[in-house]
Amino acid sequence: MSKSKIFNIKCPSCGVQQDVELHEAVNVEAEPELKKALLENQLNRVDCIDCEASFRVDMPLLYSDPQHDILIHWIPETAELTKEQIIEDFDQSLEQINEMLPVDIVAPSVRLALTRVELVELIFIIEAGLNQRVVEYVKYSIHTRNMEKIDPEKFRLLLNVQDSSEDELCFVIQDVESQALGTVLRYVRAAYQSMVELYDENPEEFLDMFPGPCISARNLLLEDSDEV
Numbered sequence: 763m764s765k766s767k768i769f770n771i772k773c774p775s776c777g778v779q780q781d782v783e784l785h786e787a788v789n790v791e792a793e794p795e796l797k798k799a800l801l802e803n804q805l806n807r808v809d810c811i812d813c814e815a816s817f818r819v820d821m822p823l824l825y826s827d828p829q830h831d832i833l834i835h836w837i838p839e840t841a842e843l844t845k846e847q848i849i850e851d852f853d854q855s856l857e858q859i860n861e862m863l864p865v866d867i868v869a870p871s872v873r874l875a876l877t878r879v880e881l882v883e884l885i886f887i888i889e890a891g892l893n894q895r896v897v898e899y900v901k902y903s904i905h906t907r908n909m910e911k912i913d914p915e916k917f918r919l920l921l922n923v924q925d926s927s928e929d930e931l932c933f934v935i936q937d938v939e940s941q942a943l944g945t946v947l948r949y950v951r952a953a954y955q956s957m958v959e960l961y962d963e964n965p966e967e968f969l970d971m972f973p974g975p976c977i978s979a980r981n982l983l984l985e986d987s988d989e990v
């Protein structure tokens with residue numbers, strides 16, 4: 763079920779306050795127009811009543827698509843809530859849910875995304891039937907082979923499912939700070955496919971590398987560099 767509430771929001775440009783309805787949960791099977799709004803960067807967007815400003819309000823959003831078996835919680839990082847804190851809280855609440863459920867009931871698998879682009883990327887990855895851990899493994903290897911040019915401190919790689927073809931997966935480099943999209947990298951799909959075969963034979967290595975709930979090559983690389 764979709765869920766929205768009225769919030770009093772202050773315009774970041776002129777400071778005028780207004781009451782607006784914002785979504786906390788979207789069920790895109792029941793309301794496909796909300797998926798369209800999310801993809802078009804219009805969900806939870808506010809037009810100021812007093813100036814020309816149009817701005818997006820980022821707040822926790824539960825994205826569900828029962829038809830495609832997709833459940834993703836987008837929890838944006840804020841000054842008060844760091845990435846580490848979000849991941850820790852999320853892990854804890856998953857554990858609590860699992861403890862509360864009867865033993866014969868399997869908890870739905872919920873994914874975690876920290877930014878809107880990662881949420882959108884993940885929706886397309888799952889819908890296309892791609893293996894998210896293998897996709898992140900590919901990104902990991904692209905990063906590690908190009909540490910100078912694609913420094914994970916400054917850039918993230920996003921898989922562009924729509925521009926990918928039968929022969930190639932198409933990745934785009936995003937500047938984390940400015941959010942600007944840059945160079946496009948093409949990766950031979952056959953190489954991805956042979957990694958999927960490795961995964962199917964022995965998923966443990968991939969699961970060890972990317973246990974979840976936030977499956978991200980960039981986060982793994984940043985954690986590794988923190989430990990050095």
Ligand SMILES: [Zn+2]
Pocket residue numbers: 773774775776777778810811812813814815
């Ligand atoms: Zn304004």
